[in-house]
Amino acid sequence: MSDKQYTAALDLLRRLDPDQTRANVANLISLEPELAEDLLAAVDTPLTVQKDPHASHREFLCCDYNRDIDSYRSPWSNEYVPELTEEDAQESPFPSDPLRQLEVLCNDSFDVYRDLYYEGGISSVYLWDLEDSTDGDFAGVVLFKKTNVGGEWDSIHVVEVTAADESRAVYNYKVTTTVILQLRSEKQNGLALSGNLTRQLERDAPVAHAAGDSIDAVHVSHVANLGQLVEDVESQTRNLLDTVYFEKTKDVLQQVRLANAHTAETQLNKKQHQDVIRGLQNL
């Protein structure tokens, strides 16, 4: 696979029907099998759901970030579902112990957030240690999914958290957010408003660091900082979705077909108006 092919494939996926992203990705992989790994990692598709048999069958969200082979790690029990063979499981990625503690706290807090904003739906947070970086840095993904009749919302927030200075009193938080929103009319077959929008946000924020501060205090700071960041970027994205899906679409529609039926009178006015413009252009 060349860079040219990969760039072209990403451009295509930005143009082709976003309602069919999975099928489009599969088609591109058939055309060039070497695109598979990179495309599957880079392209966001609607999240899938699994039930965790080790946590009262509670549902959790699945994406490439918590996948190993064909199994997905649950945030509730930290186990892969379906269970991996002992041999495979030894190689599987798990967060380090302190990071898993932070992951549990994140899942608890974002579950409250989910309830407040989504009043339903599913949330899952996955964290992983960053290789070759300072102790205490980490990355992760915060996921939300909600469906209703004809509608489906998937939020994917990929975050990276790195110490902004040596004292580790301030951390840098970076998030790349994609929301996939699909809306289908219940009243008319074939009417669909669907797609995805991406935004990024980055900020520095203080973290508890005094000698006496426990690891718990550091974790509480991280969750609060991440929580505010995700809440802000998700609210911004929701507003953008509102504008683009509804206002922008209607606006473009009116550029191809006038919204209001034209009476003979307004047609005449339009003609007079055009005549005036033509007259001015000829000056």
Add this chain to the structure above:
Amino acid sequence: MSDFERIIKDVIMGCPPGEVEEVYKDLINIVGENSKDTIIDAIEEYNIAHHLPVEVNGKQVILSEYNKQGSKFNEPFDKISFEVDHLTRQGFNIETIELPEVDEEIQNIHKNLGIYAEANFPGDVSFAVYKTSDEDKYAIYIVSTKYNPSNFWNGYWESAYIYDKQVQTLEGGIRVRVHYYEDGNVSFKAEKEVKLEDATDVVASLSAAEKAYESELDGLFDDLNEKQFKSLRRRLPITRSKVSWGKAIGNYRLGKDAAEGR
């Protein structure tokens, strides 16, 4: 059709109007110049299926199965035939051909259709009335597009009907596409079947049907917003304020449990 041809056709058919040249370039970058003919064949099929206009002698001529003759297309008013570069949608090898005069009835519909189209479609609008193989039936098209790639959006409206002058029925449909692709990929698709009887004045009938659809679309949009979008994620929590993060976040749950009497 080979699997390869089927996939190419699938990709081209999923292309938003106004972006076929970019999609063509992307495909060439992926599969190579050798597959050029396969891609162009799919684009021809796409252009005809969407009744897209091509430029011939400075005029826009709508492509349809009814003005296709072999590898060429014709324009019955100017009595010309031409080949098409389907990628750039330009006519070439333009020749005058022997064609009978256009029926008076077609001329009338064409004239009224033109007045209606100019008044109601502010985009780049084209229209056509073609004879079909059944002499009682005419094919009627209006295609309005507005392409604005520098602002990352493209829009398309197509009306395509078959008018049966014997029984005065109008059958066909409206297809609408809007694509917005700045920092994302958002698509609006709508299709409406139209079936009208007693279409004594065919243009008046289709005009009424299209106006009715326009208001219907408005209502459908509002529904998507009110009933689906708004209930997926709230703008703010029911408390009307942002979340208090940190240790106290557990209080929400305590509060909720208390409210629900747990």
